[in-house]
Amino acid sequence: MTEYYRQYLAVAVLIGAALVMVGGMLGLGSLIRPRRPQPQKYITYEAGSDPVGTFGQSNVRYYVYALLFVMFDVEAVFIFPWAVRVEELGVQALVSMIVFIVLLALGLVYAWRKGVLRWA
Amino acid sequence: MSVLATLALDIGWGSTLAIKTILVLAIIPFGALVLGYTFLLKMMSHMQSRLGPMDPGGFHGWFQLVGDGLKFLQKEDIMPAEADRRVFAMAPAVIVMSTFLIFLVIPAGPRTIVEDLDVGVFYALAVSSLSVIGVLMAGWASSNKFALLGALRAAGQLIAYELPLLLAVVGVVIQAGTMSLQGIVTAQQDGSIFGITAIGNPFIFTQFIGFALFLVAAQAELTQPPFDMPVAESELISGYMVEYSGFRFLFFFIGEFGTAFAFAALAATLFLGGWAIPGVHGATAELLGPIVLFVKLMAIAFLMFWVRFTYPRLREDQLQSLAWKVLIPIGLINIVATGILKVAVG
Amino acid sequence: MTTTQPPSQLPGFEVEPGSLNPLADARLAVELDTGDMILNMGPQHPATHGTLRLVVRLDGERVIAADPVIGYMHRGYEKLTEFRTYPQITTLINRIDWLSSFANEVPFIHAAEQLMGIEAPQRAQHIRTLLTELSRIATIYLFLGEMGLQVGALTPAFWGFRDREHVLNLIEGATGGRFHPNFNRIGGVKDDLPWGWIVECRAAMKRILDGCDDFEDVLVGNEIFQARTRGVGIIPAELGAAYGVSGANLRASGVDWDLRRDGKPYLSYNELDFKVWTHQDGDSFARYWVRLQETRESVRMVLQLLDGLASGPVMAKVPRIIKVPAGEVWVETENPLGQMGYYVVSKGAIGPFRVKIRSASFSNVSILPWLLRGLYVPDVVTVLGSLYFILGDIDR
Amino acid sequence: MVAQFLVLAAVLFCIGVYGVLARRNGVLVLMSVELMLNAVNINLITFSAYLRETSGQVFALFVITIAAAEVGVGLAIVLLIYRNISSPDLDQLDQMSG
Amino acid sequence: MKKLKIPGVISGLGVTFRTMMKPAVTVQYPHEREDPPPRARGVIALKEENCTVCMLCARQCPDWCIYIEGHKEQRPPRREGGQPRAVSLLDRFDIDYGLCMYCGICVEVCPFDALFWSPEYEYSEPNIADLLHDKTKLGEWMSGVHEPEPLEIGAEVKKK
Amino acid sequence: MGLVEKGVLSRKPLKPVTWLLNYSRKYSLWMFQWGLACCAIEMGAALASPRFDMMRLGVIPFPASPRQADLIVISGTVTDKMVPAIKRLYEQMPDPKYVISMGSCANCGGPYWDSYSVTKGVDQVIPVDIYIPGCPPRPEALLDAVVMLQERIQQEGLGNDELVARWRGEPVEVV
Amino acid sequence: MIAQNVVFWILAVAMVLAAIGVVRSNNLVHAALYLVVVLAGSAAQFILLAAEFVAWVQVLIYIGAVIILFLFGIMLTRAPMREDLSLDNDQRLAGAVVALFLLGVLSTLLIQAFGDSKIDITGPQGSELVNNGRAGTLAESIFSTYVLPFELVSILLLASLIGAVVLARRD
Amino acid sequence: MSDDVVAVETAEADIPDPVVGVLAARLGEALGDGILAWEDSFGTLVIRVKPDSWAPAAEFAKGELECDYLSFISGIDWQPVTRPDGQEGSDLSAPVQPTEMTFGVTGSAGRFQVFGHVQSTSRHWGVTIKSDVDETDPRIASWVAIYPGADWHERECWEMYGIVFDGHPSLRNLYLPGGFEGHPLRKDFPLLAREVKPWPGLVDVEPMPGVVDAEGGE
Ligand code: SF4
Ligand code: SF4
């Protein structure tokens, strides 16, 4: 158990280290970097023109992809434990896994046939 | 103090962790530097009949990237007035963190590893997916249209290729029967192909499809050509990084190349046997390990960058079709086939 | 970013450009009725070759309307020509299409020569033709690489620059200027070729051909490149012509029209044997392909010219002070980017009264509003790249 | 020890309830639902640890799965609403229907 | 388009690899340098002795960037018994290289061969005013001027 | 809070540090990708043509966004219509930043000195560090100018008044 | 134990604050980012409870995927950059009352029931716990006891996928 | 209508290029007295039509003459430069033009003219069509409906000369920034830079004997 916690302590330490590095570098930089506000410096960059209009809406097709992704991600979550124990679990698990994969693949096929995988 | 006591933080263990942390801290910029210098600067230049940096530092421009780093320290830190300041500031940290965490599980020798988690690969892929959030944060907080478009593209792409990456790895996990990277390395070192143990069993032979999938998907995860539309220079300037200046920008760079380094190391570990050379064990392996890993890693990085500098980029829709219509089905079939073989043969 | 003006009232969006074409509207499938995003691409944007500005209205990543804003490079050529003498204009117009400077001089000089009734000696014509073709190679070769850059392949762009240097060396060796030769004179060319030039030229042509093969391998043959360019930005032949699209852009749409062969004879093209390449598709890939073939064709022409270079003087007898008799003349030539023409009106002075400069890119780009509708942002870049325009040639 | 986890879960759950009740933006409501499901997961894992049983964890896996599916469909519905009334505002939906 | 059956994605890799193996063509400029061709229009050099202050160059220059001032002097006749000559002497001959468009018109129109092109290019300045070079500087550049090269076969030999 | 403003970095013992800082800035000039006219092609040649390969000198033509750039080369004709964009993009670059004006057009209008639409010199809008004569200047001339600029950067004492003023945000005089 | 408790409380406070952020923030994207904190905190709690695999699943699915979905959703419904005060409806007070009441009831009950129950993480029992959290163990459990739910999950996913595609498709 | 075009009888005999004559004849048939004059200018037909016939001429050219390709549309201002020769400013270098108003081939009724060139990609011929425009109220029909490419050309012409094209969808600035005043290509639009800067050629050194002063100074 302690071994286990130690492992995750390492994870925490690394997270901390990353933050310390980011903070430290920025801090170090702030010592030697200039600050010179200029009237247009803080305007959003838009290839040299005045930014016009508001943000638009992103496209629905991104969403569909994201959705597909979630479904398959979930699938992967179940595949991994199985993958670790393929041998031990044997045929029965293999069959259920194949059924599982095929069912989800059906979803993919459905989306494909419905044309949501096409861009336009 | 009792906190420390209960965790039994004996000095030896704690200082090892400290050393390891510092090593990781050092390795990431180092990896970014090595990859950036060797491939981005030098190899690319030579592919273009040029020399690349020569003057900085005197010898073949070795100082170039170091200088870049130092220079970015001295650059003004601009936050656009419209930006969402806190989110804008945090985004690079998230990306760097995601890169850092991957290194936790990559083994460079029998004991040269920060921590050998049992969920090894799974962990690595899970933390690498965190960078998507950083990217979306950066793109959104910049309040810049190019950045937003870039971030959306990046997110769309990163998630689309997260899957082939996961699926590619499953084959290896099935073969090795463990997710721990040390375990996978050992499985390859001690494995055999048709009874021949001389070269162990680098999974590249049995899992070639997985290897190919992994490389393609890693390329996409790293947003390298031909999958670099999120930062597509000729379209979106530099995508979600448009508004970042100074050292914050450098963090993206470090993140990108650090992750490239990590992915190359992962690929080397998963498919080429990592630090291991068959038959070499113990202290020798401990010594040789990092070098062997580095060589393998560089070979894989070479492949990735070679492609990077040769191909044009795909369009977003072509990228998605590639992922969904080609890679993922292949990945699934590969898993099923490996599973069946494993159950039937092994 | 919080402009409250509705898009339709923003400057530059009062009208739907190109709304005259029902075809264009048909291509716009009505998607989610969402607020659009107006995006400025340029004036500083890598895809716009410097200083074109493209205001696009986007829905997601789909272009609903695109309005090119030009004039960032407008230098008032037509006015300036009225204040300069003929030799001074020759050097000025180099800079219209700055990549193929020499080819810019040709029609103007030709116009003046026609008005004056002077004919340049044959050797001068040959040298002019040679240099025109070389500048064509230099221009298009850059495109061949640059196009790779536009679709994301970094390396070919560098090769484009690499081999082009050899051609520039040739041009510089002969004229003294890498870019702006100012080598044409009314009645001939400034000077003869320097010793050793022909040998060098042959070597350079070999390199260009090799380079073309490389491009063929890395881009034309590459499936990704094809996927990116095929079927993208199709210009129908008829519409293209009505917009005044010319040169390889029009030939890629299947119009077999090349002023070198079909126009009024100029330079020594009627002595040469060359093929005019066309392609039926009219898409970005066709434009690339046609240009690639044209480069090879130009190399062939150069080699032919080197073989049959006439000897003799390079300058006809012309008065020291050039006064051009009154008259009007329209001279058009096939420039690397397309049809370039000068309508010169002279009133008998040492400078022209009015010069209308018809530059190729101006018309080539004017089709953009029509062409870009309904495309996606990445395709915008492909189309911009494949149309291949030079800002100076648009804005003059 | 166990209680503190459970109380934490309860707190999160209640915050989620508040969110579901007080928010009118569809996406935010979904987020609140996520909070609640997440609280459930904490409970499941706690009991799994307490009872030294894997079932709790398996259930947590299922819950995560279902939560993902729920968000997918839920967001799709919010999008649909948005598309029809140009606002992600759930209250407005009432007004439309009622 | 009928090519070998190698997929384009692979043959492209081959080309980049081959290029990488070839030596780079770079000339490492500050350390080594190529000579521009003799005709290169780098900078205008002035041979002061030849200039007769005829102002032709300044007048023909499209950019109005040559500034000449001169004065006349009486000189004793060259030959015994001849007329005293009026000689124009150059007081100022400045070219504003910030403005010059390097067209070469001035070099060409000079009837007395006083202006030459020298293929020099390293004369950037941190201050724009320093780009106006006077006749001393222009004279110094004479050292870089090349003799006219021999011409290609078939060229008509210039009678001078 | 900055060490430069306080003059700390100009102290003698810190010489090596200052040297290193300057050296890194000298050899890491990220150049803003923006060409304006003919000169831009020569600039492109200097960057992209393997024959010149400006990258050798540590000039990285990477950023297309001004936010990451150190150096902007105004290469070509500056028109009145373009001036606001130039000014803006220049100001959007983070300090310390350098400007090279390339070619007669950018220096003072060049061949278009009498045009109604061309600005007579970019230095009317933004401060310029180096002027390159030529129309267009050879790529080598640009390299030469870069070397010159690098020497100047190396000379910058991180504490001399001009620089401190720059760091502090005092307006730069446009000559 | 103490260390574990300390970590727990730090995480718990952060999670609760972030959760309040989720329901109180006036900026949709901020709300989503707060949700990330809550979810990451839970993952950390899972690790404390030795549910290693589930913790990383939580990271992969929730943070890596669900949050992305949320962010996409937010951007699809055009979140304004600025604060948007119209995110709440007028049942805030009622909501708060209900939530607080519920909280009171639940916590009283829970504390009474489990007030002194302990999870033993030391010794062999600890390793058993850790082992329980491993992917392999979970797999054994899934493929023995929970095969049916497992298949059902795939059907559920399929159904929701189809449903969402139908909903999100533009017609 | 392919070979019979050539078969149509040519009007005059002194036309060097038969194609020009044929084109002119066909245009003449179609437009009647809409045509004011035509001439063969170095092998290109230049035809001047009444303002009413400006658009019909283009339509006919596009339809019957197969001139599917629009080369350009532009304007011309026949007025001499208003600067009384060299008196204002110091600019002595600009080419001196005749001071009285003269018109080029096919003449003109007044100061402004528009002209456009269309050509055929299949038959390789082209026509330059000119039309007079009123000086006080310069306007003429737009070609946009016939040649969509006329859009930008007409915008340019509007910007440069102030000639309004009726029926053009949006005449707005093409080249110049929004606040620009004046129409630069009109002859009375001065180039300020030339007036402000003293001409360096104007220095008190007598011309060398035997060298003709080429420039305006004389
Ligand atoms: S080269 Fe041309 S612009 Fe330069 S000084 Fe001579 S005439 Fe003037
Ligand atoms: S043209 Fe020649 S001689 Fe006359 S002033 Fe100029 S340099 Fe002197």
Ligand code: SF4
């Ligand atoms: S200086 Fe000369 S080459 Fe450069 S942009 Fe101006 S005209 Fe072109």
